[in-house]
Amino acid sequence: MRDDPRLPSSPGFWRSPLRGPWFTSVLGLVLLVGITVLFVTGLVSYAAYNPNLSPVNDKTPEKGILGFYLFDWPTNPHWLYRLNQGVHVTLGVTLIPVLLAKLWSVIPRLFALPPARSVTHALERISLLLLVGGGLFEFVTGVLNIQLDYVFPGSFYPLHFYGAWVFFAAFVAHALLKTPVVLRNVRQLRGEKRGEQREETNDLVTPRPAEPTVSRRGALWFVGGGSLLLFATTVGQNFDGPLRRTALLAPHGGEDPGSGPNGFQINKTAVYAGIDPAETGEDAWRLVVTGRTGTVRLSRARLAELPLYSSALPIACVEGWSTSDQWWRGVRLRDLAALVGYEGDPPDVFVQSLQRHGAFRSAALSADQVADPRSLLALYVNGEELSPDHGHPARVIVPAAPGVLNTKWVARMTFGDL
Secondary structure (H helix, E strand, O other): OOOOOOOOHHHHHOOOOOHHHHHHHHHHHHHHHHHHHHHHHHHHHHHHOOOOOOOOOOOOOOOOOHOOOOOOOOOOOOOHHHHHHHHHHHHHHHHHHHHHHHHHOOOOOOOOOOOOHHHHHHHHHHHHHHHHHHHHHHHHOOOOOOHOOOOOOHHHHHHHHHHHHHHHHHHHHHHHHHHHHHHHOOOHHHHHOOOOOOOOOOOOOOOOOOOOOOHHHHHHHHHHHHHHHHHHHOHHOOOOOHHHOOOOOOOOOOOOOOOOOOOOOOOOOEEEEEEEHHHHHOOOOOEEEEEEEEEEOOOOHHHHHHOOOOEEEOOOOOOOOOOEEEEEEEEEHHHHHOOOOOOOOOOOOOEEEEEOOOOOOOEEEOOOHHHOOEEEEEEEEEEEEEEEEOOOOOOEEEOOHHHHHHHOOEEEEEEEOO
16 A cells, blocks of 8 residues: 555655655744744733733633743833734734645655554654644634634633643654754755755655656745735734735724724724613713722713823734724723722722623733823723723723723722732
C-alpha cells in the first residue's frame, strides 16, 4: 500500500515540486514568530478582564494553574487594550494563508505508513495531531468570534483559552525539535544565491514531481500576497473614518454608525440588548449606588448636578475593532464611591446593566480602575448626550479596559471588596 501511487500513503501520490524542506522551513519560521506573538497577546487579553477579581468576570473558572500569570490590569497607557487586541486579531487573520500553506506543505506526512515506527515516532505523531488540530481549532474559533458567529458549542472564552494552552504546548515541543532542522534548511537559500546547487533529500520531496508551474519563491510571494490582502481588509477596523470601510472582513468594517457626536462604532444596539425606552426615561430611571454607608438613588438630573469631568478614551472590543479617543463627560467613579462611604481609597465595584441578555450584563472593576481620575460614569460623549445605542442614560468608561467592561445602560453600582 505504501508504494501504490494511487494511495495518499505513497510518496509518489503527492507530486507537487513545491514541497520540500526549504519551503516548509521558511513558513515554519514565520509561524514561529507570529504564533508566539498571538499566544502572548491572547494571554494578555484574558488578563485584561481581571478574572481573579470576581466570578462574574471569570469565564474559565476551572483554569487552576493555567492562571498563574494573571495580574491586576493597569489603566495606563489608556490605549493598552486597544493595541494588544488589535495586534492579536489582525495578526491572527493575517497568518491564515501562512498556516494553510504550512499544513499543505507537510500533508504527505499525515498519511505516512507505518503510523508509528517507534515509541519516539509515535509520540511525535501525537504531538503533531495536537499541533495541527489545536492550530485549526484556535484559528477557526477566533475567526468565528470576530465575525460574531457563535456556532461552536459552549462559551468562546474557555474554549479558546484551553485550546490555546493545548496548541501552544504542542507548538513549543514541535519548535524545540524542529528549529535546528529549520535553520539548516533555510541556509540553503544562501547557498543557492551563491550559485551552489544542493539536492534536497527529504520525505517531503516527491519522487515523481509534476511539471512546475511556479517556483518556490513565487509560491512564497503568493502566500505573502494573501496575507497582505487579509491584513489590508482587516486592519481598518482599528480606526475611524474612511479607513474603517476597508475592513471588509471585519464584523464592523462595513457598518455605518452614522454621523454626529454619537457617530462612532458600537457592538450591541439598545434593541439587541433588550433595553425598554420606558425604563431609561427621566422619570423612571434611577442609578442605585450601594456601599459602606447604605444606598443612594440618583436621577440623571441629579448626576448632572454633581462635579463633572472629561476623559479622552477609546472603545476597544475583544473582536479586535476599536475607535479613536472619544471625549466623554460624566461623574468620576471614585466620587460615586465617596457618596456611599469611601472617602479615601475607593474599593472594587460591581456594575449591573439594564441589559436583558448577554454574557456581560454585569461586570466587576478593580479598585485601581475605580480610583483612576479618568474612569467615569459617562452622561455625555463629544459634547452631546449619550445615544441609546451608546448607553443612555449612563455608561461606564475606564481607560485600557475591554469594551465589555465599559458597561452600558448602568442600573446599579455596588462598591466594596469583591
